[in-house]
Amino acid sequence: MKHLQLKLLAALIGFLPALTGCGHPSGVMQPVPLAAGTSTAQVDMLVATTRQPSGDARTLFNGERSPKPSMTDVAVSIPPKREAGTVQWPQRLPPNPATDFAVTRVKQIDTIPEGRAWFRQHIQGGHALVFIHGFNNTYEDSVFRLAQIVHDSGMQATPILFTWPSRAQLTGYEYDKESTNYSRTALEQSLRVLAADPEVKDITILAHSMGTWLAMESLRQMGIRDGHVNAKIHNVILASPDIDIQVFAKQFVELGDPKPQFTIFVSQDDRALAASSFITGNVSRLGAIDPSKEPYRSRLEKAGITAIDLTKVKTEDSLHHGKFAESPEIVQLIGQRLMTGQTLTDSNVSLGQGVAAVVGGTARTVGTVAGAAVAAPLTIVEQPVRTRRPSGREVGEDLESDRKSKPLTQ
Template sequence: MPGVQAIVARACALVLALSLAITSGCAGRPEGVLIPEASAATVHALGASTVDMLVATTRAPSEKPGVLFGGERGNEVRAAEIVVSIPPDKNRQIGQVQWPSKLPANPAREFATVSVAPMNDKAKVQGWIKRSMPAGRRMLVFVHGFNNRYEDAVYRFAQIVHDSGAQVAPVIFTWPSRGSIFDYNYDKDSTNYSRDALEELLTTAAKDPAVADITIMAHSMGSWLVTESLRQMAIRNGRVAPKITNVILASPDIDVDVFQKQWEALGPKKPKFTLFVSQDDRALQLSRRIAGNVERLGQIDPLQEPYRSGLEKAGITVLDLTALKGGDRLNHGKFAESPEVVKLLGNRLIAGQTITDSEVGIGERVGAVALGTAQTVGSAASVAVSTPILIFDPRTRDNYGEQLQRLNQSLSNTVGAATLQ
């Protein structure tokens, strides 16, 4: 059958292209980057900064020095406090992880591991939470996606926390991914293997009196793990823990039909959901083909039906990053690699604030709106023309013509002759 052969050929070509894109990104990295190499005093003297995070994992320990945990499944949840140094901003591109070219790393220009302290004692974990909690007592829990090694997840999360400037106690949950494009099904099963552990982590954090508010951010296949764990929590307890107020799903690798059922199971009192989507996400294109050609949540066009009506009814905010240039060949990591979006994460979303106000309307491509430091998108005080992002906010219902007129007036008043594209 020529049609079937053509489909198979295209799928194989896509798999090969994705494999080359992913493996080329890892080429040349030294193994063992999580071996502590420099003191905090040394890296600070070089102008570097540090991110102190709690790392919980369902991975099995690795026997390789500096790797800590591999891609196989462990029989218990293990935790560690890991401190990572970030080079001075003048020596790096915001949104990128500067991997060491060799070991020991150069903290002035590369990410480096400062310390690793196992924390398998519950009292130690509680102590870390208490001393790491900022004034707002907000915790950020990050769950990585498909094809991530332990060190990939740790360094990427350190980059997100640093570049976003988020005032949070940073916690990462890393599940057993083999870090291979060819182990998609193994990784998917590993997320299911880890559902109970993530639910327990979130439940424990929500019960801690030191924690006032929890934001969960997940990428790619990690979005499946998060929604499944929250679904379990809701079924088990009759609701999602009230302290979990904000859920951010970036490039979610979830079947749209399945997500609808997951959403319904969360009950009437749900956290606020925000999605980052991109129709040119090549990794999700492959996932869609593997999964029977059903649309993935991270690829939808929020302006098209039935998504527009469904999102409006659910009250889910969507940021469509399709028009942004991706920092990787797959266009799968825009949420972490775009400086504007990373700042938005820290200054608006992770802080639990709304993205839009009455000057940016429901699903309208209102030119190009900058998402800079401490900005409300479309606000008269700070909007500027720079970054084309579609914002779908079901809570805003002003007439589009009136919105456009007000936004143009705001731009005239604040940035002179700037006009909407």
Template sequence: MTNREVPRMVRKVMFAGLIVLAGCAGRPEGVLVPSGEVAPGVSTVDLLVATTRAPSSQPGVLFSGERGSELAVSDIVVSIPPDDKRKVGQVQWPKKLPADPMKDFSTVSVKPIDGAKAADGWLGRNLPKSRRVLIFVHGFNNRYEDAVYRFAQIVHDSKTDAAPVIFTWPSRASIFDYSYDKESTNYSRDALEELLRAAVNTPEVGEITIMAHSMGTWLAVETLRQMAIRDGRVPKKIQQVILASPDLDVDVFGQQMRAIGKDKKDRPNFTLFVSRDDRALTLSRRISGNVDRLGQINPAEEPYRSMLENQGITVLDLTALKSGDRLNHGKFAESPEVVRLIGNRLIDGQSVTDSEVGLGERIGAVALGTAQTVGSAASIAVSTPIAVFDPVTRRNYNDQWRRLGNSVEDTTTTAVGQ
């Protein structure tokens, strides 16, 4: 990047930041002040929330973006408006407080729990008959309440048959703090491992799914890697790993997968949600040495397709899917079809390697494995196995990216988003 390009890029990031801040300007602070009551006709989601954030003294904020000294755990119940009052895939933030539970997401109760090991009591009360647990790790640029309400929306809209747990790490919720947030994920690896081990060691728990988004995928995969190195393999109860818009260097991901387990029988099933029009990952790629981000690959083209060894990782390409997200970075949560796929198939451990994923007309399958594109009109069921990413083989492919015009010049409203 030339000296002339640097100021231009900074201006674009600042412009994007103003847009993001403007979008949040009407949102009141303190939405996690509990109402203590459930309005007739609303739905509720009971979440176990674990965090490495520092406590906040501000009522209804609970935790800041700074790093805490220990893992803090809470039981939070969120109220969601009736389905005929809201759009699936969206969080209805209150414009003023107290929230109107018939129109807005609102907080019913907040109860501190004494550490991850004490969470087995919550799991015992909230485990469904499936005995499944879903643990979500949010992405970059998220406040504590952002993570809680977004996960409540995903749980409600996906109708998942699993006890919902969220791990929220210290994010300053600013596009100018990308490096701080990345280091905060590293800071939180041991705490996430503590939470995972607490769930694994709860006798009532049958199986665990981990779902992570954006920068949170780094934290999730790194934690699994360190567990595999420590124990020789990832605990068997952790059966599904879903990585949505993974902000991961593809070279590093290849190394991580080797440490987690070369043979798919010795590791969880991995599913990736990717989108080649993800503007947030375009910027992340630019500031990370122009190495491809895992969430932007095209699994049906070279060099990735030829490098895919039989690791059995499923890839769902959401490029053709349209959403209200300006950055195309949160499609997995905003698309009604995708959140239902998460709840009805992926968390249940069902295969989506066939083309009957319920998201559109069957088109066909690619010869090597299957390549899956999810769109409003059609879907190709894709389960391309992702394995080792060889930087030498990929050099020619980088030229293709440049010809496609995937540059920051085309993303005037780009930020590395939530």
């Protein structure tokens, strides 16, 4: 049965190039020198990982699990001529910084004090961004994606990447999911160390796809241990969250109070989430809901969660799964609005014309209600919902109306 499910998954998402990122050479982590006079931008990031070292300077880390987390200082050069929202992968090695994304510095960091020293050298207003990638990503995939997001968003924050052990294989869904569970304590500890630094004023977590599960599980652990999430974690942004709605409801409650400001990016045409829903029992994924419909709208609003519907936003992503990073307007929204703690429904938020065309025209927003986070969206799972099988045929599916959610600590 499991083999059949994997074959069906591969057939459903027959767009392997879009999902696996093939079409570019691997092994781009070997630093290249910048020629004198080269006009490029540079993104410096701190990379924490639970991946196993590969022993090869071209890849640094593979998709296997390491019992000991590692930290690395990485600098990525970004070429001047490129379309916003794109990662300019080299067609051959070594990369040419004038035309390609290129790694220009790699330095291992062995201790927490060294990591804190790095942060102080790269601090930007005391704001920290922690990015957590999704399913089917190599180490270099996640490094280049974060570099693109930071550069295109114009955010004034210190970028930190947490990359977990993904085998970067289409048939590795279950392995990847277990790797997120393997990594949740390491991410929780990383967030605690970051929050303990007096130079850090606030932290924004930006997680994508399966990485949203890891983010929620780590925050949930923190909430269970301390009764609430660390106060310096101001914003949690979940992009295309690959999370069972019922499970998210429990996770959200177990964060405790007060909670960070939550923003979710959803899209009903997300093909990757449709496949994920199919292989996990046809339970709706959080990233595929329509937040304008009940019961989602009222429950999200009551919980203080902002939902942004990107269904009509067009990008080059054939899976419709990476819109948050590939739409120039949305990635700028993350950097210039959400990173500064402004919600899209605040009356004092003045959106630029380009962003307004996306948010006001093709994306709907669900407002937040200050101070209402204690009423978690548990009853989202208590109403009949309609799920869509990957073939596109709709089927009605009643969820258990008498299902009760209780904290795991009880």
